Amino acid sequence: MLAVTTSMSNQEAEVPSKGSVYLARSTLFHQGVLYNVLPSDLTNERAFAGQRCKLFRGDVVLEEYMNMSESSIMANVPKYVLRFQWCRGSRKTFCKTGVVDNVHKWNETIGEWADRYRVMMQCSENRYVLLELRFIDGVEDRRFRDVLCRISEEFEILAEMMGD
Secondary structure, eight states: OOOOOOOOOOOOOOOOOSSOEEEEEEEEEEEEEEEEOOHHHHHOOSTTOOOOOEEEEEEEEEEEEEEOSOOSTGGGOOEEEEEEEOOSSSOOEEEEOOOBOSHHHHHHHEEEETTEEEEEEEOGGGOEEEEEEEESSHHHHHHHHHHHHHHHHHHHHHHHHHTO
């Protein structure tokens, strides 16, 4: 059985500290819900038939970080972190993704999965767990889908420019 570790701090994402990295943009999406992913979802086998567990309900924050101290294209590639926060009172973090700074990490970390999203969460000791993300509100889902499309295209263009 997989367990998700949670972080109860308001610390910044663990972005590489080379140069001057700062939070350029933070986009908030309301009413996100994270569920566990059942093995049958991945294999289409019915042997693991069971109930999904709702692990989290709250805000999804997409943070974009930039490095402004260097002038090379590689140094100025944006870095993204998805953070899941409870929306009551203080903004406590439930969990977050690892830092995403290229098309390969992007495709490993988040993707569309029918009418929902799959998100690879970074846990302690460099372990990962796959979760399912859904939005209760259709407008928030559309906004999130649009931002994902923009970032995906951005990373694909950068990959082509760098010959990746």
